[in-house]
Amino acid sequence: MSDNQVKFVLTERELPTHWINLMADLPPGAPPPLHPGTKQPAGPDDLAALFPLALILQEVSAEPEIEIPDQVRDVYRLWRPTPLYRARRLERELDTPAHIYYKYEGVSPAGSHKPNTAVAQAYENAQAGIRKLTTETGAGQWGSSLAFACRLFGLECEVWMVGSSYDQKPYRRSMMETWGATVHRSPSDLTEAGRSQREHPTGSLGIAISEAVEVAAQRSETNYSLGSVLNHVLLHQTVIGQEALVQMQMAGEEPDVVVGCVGGGSNFGGLAIPFLRRVLREQATTRFVAAEPAACPTLTRGVYAYDFGDTVGLTPLMPMYTLGHGFVPPPVHAGGLRYHGDSPLVCGLVRAGLVEPRAYRQNETFAAAVQFARTEGIIPAPEPAHAIRAAIEEAEAAREGGEPRVILFGLCGHGNFDLSAYDAYLAGELEDPEFSEEELAEALAGLPEAPALS
Numbered sequence: 347m348s349d350n351q352v353k354f355v356l357t358e359r360e361l362p363t364h365w366i367n368l369m370a371d372l373p374p375g376a377p378p379p380l381h382p383g384t385k386q387p388a389g390p391d392d393l394a395a396l397f398p399l400a401l402i403l404q405e406v407s408a409e410p411e412i413e414i415p416d417q418v419r420d421v422y423r424l425w426r427p428t429p430l431y432r433a434r435r436l437e438r439e440l441d442t443p444a445h446i447y448y449k450y451e452g453v454s455p456a457g458s459h460k461p462n463t464a465v466a467q468a469y470e471n472a473q474a475g476i477r478k479l480t481t482e483t484g485a486g487q488w489g490s491s492l493a494f495a496c497r498l499f500g501l502e503c504e505v506w507m508v509g510s511s512y513d514q515k516p517y518r519r520s521m522m523e524t525w526g527a528t529v530h531r532s533p534s535d536l537t538e539a540g541r542s543q544r545e546h547p548t549g550s551l552g553i554a555i556s557e558a559v560e561v562a563a564q565r566s567e568t569n570y571s572l573g574s575v576l577n578h579v580l581l582h583q584t585v586i587g588q589e590a591l592v593q594m595q596m597a598g599e600e601p602d603v604v605v606g607c608v609g610g611g612s613n614f615g616g617l618a619i620p621f622l623r624r625v626l627r628e629q630a631t632t633r634f635v636a637a638e639p640a641a642c643p644t645l646t647r648g649v650y651a652y653d654f655g656d657t658v659g660l661t662p663l664m665p666m667y668t669l670g671h672g673f674v675p676p677p678v679h680a681g682g683l684r685y686h687g688d689s690p691l692v693c694g695l696v697r698a699g700l701v702e703p704r705a706y707r708q709n710e711t712f713a714a715a716v717q718f719a720r721t722e723g724i725i726p727a728p729e730p731a732h733a734i735r736a737a738i739e740e741a742e743a744a745r746e747g748g749e750p751r752v753i754l755f756g757l758c759g760h761g762n763f764d765l766s767a768y769d770a771y772l773a774g775e776l777e778d779p780e781f782s783e784e785e786l787a788e789a790l791a792g793l794p795e796a797p798a799l800s
């Protein structure tokens with residue numbers, strides 16, 4: 347291959363055949379989710395009102411690998427395997443000796459990594475005879491992915507879209523409706539949860555989750571679908587990292603550091619898990635950096651405690667870094683990162699010191715996104731702009747240290763529907779909301795009573 351190769355592309359035959367379950371490689375004794383009422387460990391039965399058995403079994407599985415159903419792989423073929431790029435133009439602009447690679451998930455129909463799990467979840471629900479899925483969406487990437495996946499498997503789809511995103515990203519709603527979904531602005535008047543949160547008109551992921559869960563729990567032919575946080579979602583996303591492992595081998599390089607943005611942890615987990623497994627099994631020395639917004643700094647400022655996954659308190663209690671389920675993050679444009687908690691699996695990895703979290707302010711992430719767009723061409727979604735900021739920081743550190751460094755980051759979605767955010771940045775009108783100690787104290791005061799986590 348020429349020395350200047352930019353794209354590393356796999357054939358459809360190289361699509362992964364299995365998902366990787368990192369739970370099997372972690373030391374036993376991880377704290378279990380708890381039933382919200384009894385505070386006893388939540389078992390598969392507690393999840394049955396919302397999820398089909400196949401997904402519940404994936405959620406609690408101890409198998410290291412789980413086969414991807416053929417029907418799911420057939421849909422993956424529409425856009426997978428996704429390309430890995432070497433960011434040669436960005437490297438030149440930064441004048442860095444570092445080699446920067448990015449795995450691009452924006453080539454999916456919805457424009458992000460979210461269809462990797464939406465398709466798997468819609469398939470298993472359809473197999474179980476479910477007729478309709480409800481869900482929340484932050485930036486609209488997840489809702490549009492589930493709308494697309496439901497359409498392919500003949501399911502209805504009803505989406506509660508976080509109010510601030512509904513206003514900022516009207517074309518995401520158009521996409522969902524084009525694929526046949528029904529979309530509500532959250533908080534809505536359609537649910538008790540929504541009506542109880544009218545004083546927060548910008549909404550939050552936690553509120554929208556409460557609305558979607560409330561509706562699914564009341565109807566037997568309707569299930570709920572979550573686009574992040576849970577083990578089975580991270581599991582489905584591991585197609586990203588498995589492909590990237592092979593593509594890095596094609597490039598003849600080994601990443602020193604793997605970087606991703608974290609909202610609930612699914613794109614970060616999906617990219618990092620196959621590399622993390624090598625650290626756990628083969629003593630590889632890869633570092634991992636999780637990038638989050640300073641306005642919603644769950645991993646960097648949250649407490650490690652049991653908390654609800656939603657605002658109203660309908661979901662099991664999960665062991666995670668949390669800002670408190672009552673925390674309503676300011677309406678930053680990275681709507682997919684406005685979540686008070688995080689995946690218990692990713693939180694456990696942060697706690698174990700295997701993943702380093704970093705928080706970035708809105709303007710510095712948009713500066714990185716614009717620098718990336720002006721060199722590499724792709725306009726990133728505001729969420730992966732956080733990963734780009736961290737990757738640039740790594741590349742600058744390599745330049746300062748005069749040392750080589752191989753950086754791999756997840757470019758988990760494009761920002762073609764996020765241009766109002768770019769308008770605001772370019773006009774100098776973007777705010778950098780700060781997260782105050784008072785806000786933290788107030789949000790944490792509402793944590794549910796539950797066993798302390800050591």
Ligand SMILES: Cc1ncc(COP(=O)(O)O)c(C=O)c1O
Binds near residue numbers: 458609611614727729
């Ligand atoms: C493009 C994009 N990136 C990242 C996220 C954050 O989710 P996660 O941390 O699960 O990848 C979202 C969530 O909506 C998203 O739309």
